[in-house]
Amino acid sequence: MKKLLFMEPVFKSMIWGGNKLESDFGYQIPNDHTGECWAISAHKNGDCTVKSGEYKGKTLSWLWENHRELFGYAEGEVFPLLIKIIDAKADLSIQVHPDDDYAAKNENHSLGKTECWYILDCDPDGEIVIGHNARNKEELKEMIDQKRWQELIRLQPIKKGDFFQIVPGTVHAIKKGTLILETQQSSDITYRLYDYDRLDNGKPRELHIDKSIDVINCPHKDVKVKGEVIKYATAEVEELIQCSFYTVQRVKVYGEQEFLQDKKFLNMSVINGSGELDGISIKKGDHLILPHGYGSYQINGNVEMIISYVS
Secondary structure, three states, rough: OOOOOEEEOEEEEEEEEEEEEHHOOOOOOOOEEEEEEEEEEOOOOOEEEEEOOOOOOEEHHHHHOOOHHHHHOOOOOOOOEEEEEEEEEOOOEEEEEOOHHHHHOOOOOOOOOOOEEEEEOOOOEEEEEEOOOOHHHHHHHHHHHHHOOOHHEEEEEOOOOOOEEEOOOOOEEEEEEEEEEEEOOOOOOEEEEEOOOOEOOOEEEOOOOOHHHHOOOOOOOOOOOOOOEEEEEEEEEEEEEOOOOOOOEEEEEEEEEEEEOOOOEEEEEEEEEEEOOOOOEEEOOOEEEEEEOEEEEEEEEEEEEEEOOOO
């Protein structure tokens, strides 16, 4: 019997969050400052449970520990990926993430954080922070010490459908009015470089200046993304990124199309439309895992998805 593992998301309240996870995706959110939907996650800070079927109510981390065959006996102590939808009603802090080596040494053996963003929606004049203008570490330290933030950070205009790969050491921030789907390593390590002097419950949020300086890449280099598209009769598959941590694709189906699940496992997030997967209803806001050995599957409908897998 083929199993589809539908996930129950975990929601996070944030100082910068809004209500688009409810208005755009129909989720029941805890409040009007809900910033993140952890949609497919086995991280201890937000461990998703299975919605239905044989494993209903079991956490993804429990499945990883007890039924590794569902994931093709993939190696690793933890489920390797974390899929989020992020609603930024206000600007997020300017931040940076460490790589695996730095996180292992400095963050209690955590994974580092390579991540990527698919822009689901944004304001007409939307932009993000990605990169910086310091030529070397000395200039970086000087600009930070002197709080020359406008001179330091790089702003990038964005539009719906854009895609960005954020490697460790990249200065970045999602800005207000942006809704993204993020695929990342299963890590919750973030170093905050600057937070606009905001107060949270009357106090400034913690900054991590020394660790940020340690890990920021100098000078900044943009990551090129490929965007090769495979066209089928009633579908198209665009490869957004392939790196050592994940492959991420955007899949659009307009009709009936057969695909093959021949990976260790396949994460699937429905970002638009609705349809059926092997006769089971799928709609915008659904997140599921197709386990190892699933084989061929049929999608009917008018539906857009972001899928990811590990090699």
